[in-house]
Amino acid sequence: MGRVTERRRVVRIRDGAVSTRPDTLVAEEPLEIRLNGRPLAITMRTPGDDFALAAGFLVSEGVLGGAADVANIVYCAGATEDGSNTYNVVDVKLAPGVPVPDITLERNVYTTSSCGLCGKASLDAVRTTARWRLDERDGDDIRLTPETLSALPDRLRAAQRVFERTGGLHAAALFTPEGELLDVREDVGRHNAVDKLVGRALREGLLPLSDAVLLVSGRASFELAQKAVMAGIPFLAAVSAPSSLAVDLAAETGLSLVGFLRGGSMNIYAGEQRIALRTAAGDGLAAADRPSA
Template identity: 45%
Template sequence: MSREEKGITRRMVVRFSEEGAAAPEEDSVAVEEPLEIRVSGDTVAITMRTPGQDRELAVGFLFSEGILRSVDDLGGVTYCGRPGEEGWGNVIEVTPAPGLVLEVERVSAARRGTLTTAACGVCGRRTVEDLMAVCTPVPPGLVLAPEVVAHATERLRDVQRNFASTGGVHAAAVLDASGELLAWAEDLGRHNAVDKAVGTLVLSGGVRASRASPSGTSPRPERPPGVLVVSGRASFEIVQKAAVAQIPVVASVSAASSLAIDLAERSGVTLATFVRGGRFNVYTHPTRLRRP
């Protein structure tokens, strides 16, 4: 089963128009199911998501929370239970590399008495500063041509297969400095889509936390991420996930919130909004966008 087919199911629908009701027919709709993320047997989060790329979602979520620093921290990522059992595929277990203890209290300490999220990076947070704590400023250096950002949402549309069938999912993609796709994902939740895309890069070694190698000896990926492009608006938590992954540019189809702009300014992220038809607005760090 392909990635897009796994996230789609069929339901009967009756379509109405000025002429009246049409005959019932099957329609494609996005699947919504819970995913429980466990670390060493402890439940860390439960999120409503579109099935598919669950390993990437779990890894991306733990990475954005500051629990994982790189693929080197991972021992395994597997589903709990057995195929055919009720609920199989909706609980995923992350185990650390031998000799490593993952600090799951980073999540429980930052959230208000609940382990449940709903594809939201801010929901349940005690303070905005809890989110800032896992953000390291993105250093200057990587320069992108404005055309890369201008056409970023076109690259996103190219991979929105589930959206084309259902109209009911968000998408996120990570591009390199030349605008080529590095990773992409679709999900009912914008934040899940970002976690899936970032998790893909974490698993491949293409993204590491800035604190992953204090000695500075971490190998630089051949094609470092340049742009995180998202459907919908750019919210605080989207910028936060980009900052943790050290992605220097966030490009959104729609608007940005005030907190997203403030965080982008503080974390060194270039924030571009209303990226459509070759035009866009930049709120922070516009000097990163120039011809290399």
């Protein structure tokens, strides 16, 4: 099985002094995901948690909704000409009775890049396949304080073990509304890190993640918002900017979306009802002053 990191020789220049040394890099290898033996998608990922990655990917595509939907997940032997196992091909076998989606070229383009359909079609696809509604929760809905949100990025960074050695990994983490770290995964791709989180939750019977906060390093794309919605996660926060389509999806589905979460600053793009907002006077933010979704 592939390693998470690899060593490479590097020529280093520091203040005019030249030296050579080994450097630790994050590993990147392709993973082919098969469904009942048929190729479905290929993603570039950091080896590790491959079964969870495949399961989480299928949750985001509406194929899986619980651990009982999976018969087994295996690495495919004989993936190369000499019959050796590269551990870069995973086959997910569905349990009897679970519908097998129509695997087409158009579907592969959409699932791997999210650019195969226009914005409206993308929103419609998520709305029609989502198993859990985020906009139908009442008084039991989660609420966070800005102070709790502000502390999450530092907690995520402290939990990134491989990032500290390489500086080249994205991360995604699940937190409780009180800021307790539940799980964290690292990968060269933010979407893979989220899939690993969701896949682990599925295999442990924890879906939907209706009381969890998802934090991602970098920006919040439509694809990441989609994965949150499909896993039943009501709150997505990112340390950088969201895309316009991610904001549209959040507003459409009831997902709370926060961007530019840095220090004590943040922008709320949708779902501000899940944040305990206060004015300078200490009162709740007036409805007219609340950010538009």
